[in-house]
Amino acid sequence: MVKVKKAAAVKGIAAERQRRTPAASGRPKVTARPPGHNQCPAKKVTPAMRKQVEQKLEEEEEEEEQRRHQETLVLDLGEQTQRWVNFISHRSLSTEEAAKLLLDSFEYKGLVKHSGGCHCGAVRFEIWASSDLHIFDCNCSICVKKQNRHFIVPASRFQLLKGADNLTTYKFNTKKAHHTFCKTCGVQSFYTPRSNPDGYGIAPHCLDAGTVRSVHVEQINGKEWEKMMKEHKTIRSMSQS
Numbered sequence: 049m050v051k052v053k054k055a056a057a058v059k060g061i062a063a064e065r066q067r068r069t070p071a072a073s074g075r076p077k078v079t080a081r082p083p084g085h086n087q088c089p090a091k092k093v094t095p096a097m098r099k100q101v102e103q104k105l106e107e108e109e110e111e112e113e114q115r116r117h118q119e120t121l122v123l124d125l126g127e128q129t130q131r132w133v134n135f136i137s138h139r140s141l142s143t144e145e146a147a148k149l150l151l152d153s154f155e156y157k158g159l160v161k162h163s164g165g166c167h168c169g170a171v172r173f174e175i176w177a178s179s180d181l182h183i184f185d186c187n188c189s190i191c192v193k194k195q196n197r198h199f200i201v202p203a204s205r206f207q208l209l210k211g212a213d214n215l216t217t218y219k220f221n222t223k224k225a226h227h228t229f230c231k232t233c234g235v236q237s238f239y240t241p242r243s244n245p246d247g248y249g250i251a252p253h254c255l256d257a258g259t260v261r262s263v264h265v266e267q268i269n270g271k272e273w274e275k276m277m278k279e280h281k282t283i284r285s286m287s288q289s
Contacts, residue, residue, distance in 0.1 A: 156205070164255040166230035166237050171211030173238060175201050179261040181252055188270030190227065194236065197265070198249035200286040206248045243277060247287025
């Protein structure tokens, strides 16, 4: 009798265990949660935050570009690297400023830097040319009217510092010459001559004082321009670097 009761109790316990046992896989059943349940809301990106990130990226790109540029310079300089570093440091120059200084010294050997401009100061330029100027005094109609005495420099040795938007141009006949002058004061401090379209004719009287050592004036027959150009031996070459 006792054995029967004991067997029944064991059978009942086994049945209860089977009822409580999870699925055959042995893993508890997980109930899916609805999207967004118990999750932190996404942080809103403001225009100010976006701008800050973009600015940071631009700064990093610029720093990387400068680093690559400096590495290239160091590789190219070889044994002269330390001299270059010292040269820039002692003179408080940027790399570009130092390179320009050395290039000017090499390319413009024997030349001096002249600066000049119009009367009101709206137009300013600088050129590299000899301190001994060869001036042309032309007798064509417009040069006589405006007393256009000038010397010629290549375009590569001319730099307009300011006043590009304050210049106006007069052209006539063949329209090859560009007579540029200041809109404010009317002074022509430089122009593009028909004889040298790849250069500039500079008015010596519009240069700042202190850089001209001597002046030689040559009369040219602009009234017979074609004939003059064929006979003149040097004027065309004056605008070639």
